[in-house]
Amino acid sequence: xxxxxxxxxxxxxxxxxxxxxxxxxxxxxxxxxxxxxxxxxxxxxxxxxxxxxxxxxxxxxxxxxxxxxxxxxxxxxxxxxxxxxxxxxxxxxxxxxxxxxxxxxxxxxxxxxxxxxxxxxxxxxxxxxxxxxxxxxxxxxxxxxxxxxxxxxxxxxxxxxxxxxxxxxxxxxxxxxxxxxxxxxxxxxxxxxxxxxxxxxxxxxxxxxxxxxxxxxxxxxxxxxxxxx
Numbered sequence: 001x002x003x004x005x006x007x008x009x010x011x012x013x014x015x016x017x018x019x020x021x022x023x024x025x026x027x028x029x030x031x032x033x034x035x036x037x038x039x040x041x042x043x044x045x046x047x048x049x050x051x052x053x054x055x056x057x058x059x060x061x062x063x064x065x066x067x068x069x070x071x072x073x074x075x076x077x078x079x080x081x082x083x084x085x086x087x088x089x090x091x092x093x094x095x096x097x098x099x100x101x102x103x104x105x106x107x108x109x110x111x112x113x114x115x116x117x118x119x120x121x122x123x124x125x126x127x128x129x130x131x132x133x134x135x136x137x138x139x140x141x142x143x144x145x146x147x148x149x150x151x152x153x154x155x156x157x158x159x160x161x162x163x164x165x166x167x168x169x170x171x172x173x174x175x176x177x178x179x180x181x182x183x184x185x186x187x188x189x190x191x192x193x194x195x196x197x198x199x200x201x202x203x204x205x206x207x208x209x210x211x212x213x214x215x216x217x218x219x220x221x222x223x224x225x226x227x228x229x
Contacts, residue, residue, distance in 0.1 A: 008129040011125065015137065016133035016134065019138055028145070029057060034051075034150040036064040048143070048147060055139060057142070090114075111135035184224070188220045189216075192213065192215070196208055
């Protein structure tokens with residue numbers, strides 16, 4: 001085994017372990033998705049296949065609800081696409097921070113989540129093995145809890161009643177704070193948050209995130225360009 005293999009293994013484990021605190025929030029929502037999917041008429045196998053192949057929490061929950069309402073394929077695909085369009089921005093950002101080629105790009109894109117993206121940026125580790133470890137960490141817990149939820153059915157409690165909804169906002173706030181190293185980054189973060197809050201009152205979540213992110217990126221680019229002038 002080469003030194004490169006050893007370093008890659010250590011980076012993978014570090015990424016996997018870095019996601020463990022977020023399991024508390026992911027687990028009940030994965031189970032709740034499974035219950036929603038089963039109530040919408042999906043079999044246990046179909047419920048699992050969606051988690052194994054799609055692996056996108058908000059999109060899966062929305063799709064499961066739409067299935068239950070008898071929505072057509074176009075409506076389901078359109079909704080899930082809108083919810084996940086923010087991943088295009090994640091991919092563009094990661095492509096600059098973490099150069100990848102060939103099969104690594106495909107794998108990273110398939111398992112990419114909000115949490116994995118945030119952990120990579122906040123950690124400062126720019127290795128594909130670390131990213132993959134973070135991605136697969138959530139993939140494992142999401143699919144295990146999907147299976148448990150699909151089998152347990154109505155016995156799974158509502159995640160909101162468990163009070164775990166606070167995990168994700170706090171986790172992302174914790175990831176954001178170390179990145180606020182200058183007045184410019186603070187300004188961009190505040191503008192992005194304010195824009196997202198305002199847009200969320202009139203637009204769906206996926207489009208809100210996309211527009212606020214693009215606007216913040218343009219503002220940051222403008223401030224950097226002026227600073228260099």
